[in-house]
Amino acid sequence: xxxxxxxxxxxxxxxxxxxxxxxxxxxxxxxxxxxxxxxxxxxxxxxxxxxxxxxxxxxxxxxxxxxxxxxxxxxxxxxxxxxxxxxxxxxxxxxxxxxxxxxxxxxxxxxxxxxxxxxxxxxxxxxxxxxxxxxxxxxxxxxxxxxxxxxxxxxxxxxxxxxxxxxxxxxxxxxxxxxxxxxxxxxxxxxxxxxxxxxxxxxxxxxxxxxxxxxxxxxxxxxxxxxxxxxxxxxxxxxxxxxxxxxxxxxxxxxxxxxxxxxx
Ligand code: MLT
Numbered sequence: 595x596x597x598x599x600x601x602x603x604x605x606x607x608x609x610x611x612x613x614x615x616x617x618x619x620x621x622x623x624x625x626x627x628x629x630x631x632x633x634x635x636x637x638x639x640x641x642x643x644x645x646x647x648x649x650x651x652x653x654x655x656x657x658x659x660x661x662x663x664x665x666x667x668x669x670x671x672x673x674x675x676x677x678x679x680x681x682x683x684x685x686x687x688x689x690x691x692x693x694x695x696x697x698x699x700x701x702x703x704x705x706x707x708x709x710x711x712x713x714x715x716x717x718x719x720x721x722x723x724x725x726x727x728x729x730x731x732x733x734x735x736x737x738x739x740x741x742x743x744x745x746x747x748x749x750x751x752x753x754x755x756x757x758x759x760x761x762x763x764x765x766x767x768x769x770x771x772x773x774x775x776x777x778x779x780x781x782x783x784x785x786x787x788x789x790x791x792x793x794x795x796x797x798x799x800x801x802x803x804x805x806x807x808x809x810x811x812x813x814x815x816x817x818x819x820x821x822x823x824x825x826x827x828x829x830x831x832x833x834x835x836x837x838x839x840x841x842x843x844x845x846x847x848x849x850x851x852x853x854x855x856x857x858x
Contacts, residue, residue: 595651596673604670605651606644610636613703613852614679616667617643618687620709620835621777622738622769623762624650627684630841631848638849638856642679644670646690648773656776660693660784668698680852682706684837685809686777692787695794704797704855706848709806709834711813712820714786723782730774738774739766748805748833758838791820797858798824799851803832803839825851 597603607625609632619627628643635641645652646663657663667690671679680703683691688710695702715723729737743763744752751758798821802814811828818826827847832839 596670602647602655602666603652604644604647604666606642606670607632608640608642608674609633610638610640612637612639613856614640614642614671614674614676615706615848615852616671616679616681617641618663618667618681618683618690619643619646619649620685620687621781622649622735622742622766622774624765624769626650626765627835627838630838631845634841634845635849635852638852639680640676642670642674642676646687646773646777648776649769653770653773656772657780658776659780660690661697662780663690664694664697667694668701671701677701678703680704680706680855682708682848683710684708685710685834686781688809689781689784689787692790693784696787696790702796704799704851705794706799706801706851707814707817708801709803709809709814709836710817711809712787712791712817713813714784715782720782723778727775727778730771730778735769735771735774736767738769739763742766745808746834747839748803748807748831750805750831751833751839755839762835762838788816788820791817792822794821794824797851797855799847800824800826801836801844801847802826802828803834803836804828804830805833806836808834
């Protein structure tokens with residue numbers, strides 16, 4: 595855990611050695627989302643996962659924009675003495691990853707975009723985020739978890755791995771309300787990153803669960819077609835949190851990608 599001069603505390607784990615990989619979680623998760631990756635990648639990489647502002651141990655405070663998350667990530671790299679890292683984000687973490695690319699391109703060795711999209715929110719999504727902010731303030735994060743849990747995983751996981759569903763529900767229920775409200779605001783005001791895609795000139799891996807209903811394969815394919823030289827991997831039997839639903843496949847794809855970077 596580190597505390598910045600502004601009094602904000604940032605929770606993180608830093609495991610293994612090798613090429614640095616920074617993992618950014620989705621909404622309304624915390625860094626424990628990446629537990630299946632932490633030990634598994636340790637042989638190939640220095641794996642760092644952080645709690646985004648307002649989640650897990652990164653409190654108090656809430657983000658006002660994706661740029662806040664991106665700048666916190668850059669500050670963590672500074673603190674750890676890391677010049678460049680493979681920035682990896684899932685869903686909301688992917689939005690923050692694209693903001694990181696815009697703001698700190700020199701710090702990016704490569705990108706991994708998981709179960710995410712480039713586009714901004716539609717008007718309907720913004721309205722639903724505003725409703726969710728009110729729900730979080732009035733009923734707490736457990737109500738948000740109840741609303742989101744079904745879309746969080748695919749039908750295969752719902753059927754075969756109810757323990758994971760319970761674990762995710764618990765994680766989301768524990769999210770601090772101000773972090774949730776801040777993240778919803780940051781997501782609804784995030785810019786359209788579609789024009790950013792053409793500027794990406796580092797190796798990029800795009801991963802998506804075949805059963806992802808929140809950031810479906812079509813979104814991943816759009817990013818793949820717009821990012822020159824990128825690679826698209828679709829994980830069968832996984833939904834929105836593909837890293838947790840099919841960890842062995844996810845870790846294999848990520849490890850292979852990291853090895854290809856070190857071989858270059
Ligand atoms: C997430 O998992 O981070 C969310 O699905 C992102 C979003 O609500 O747009």
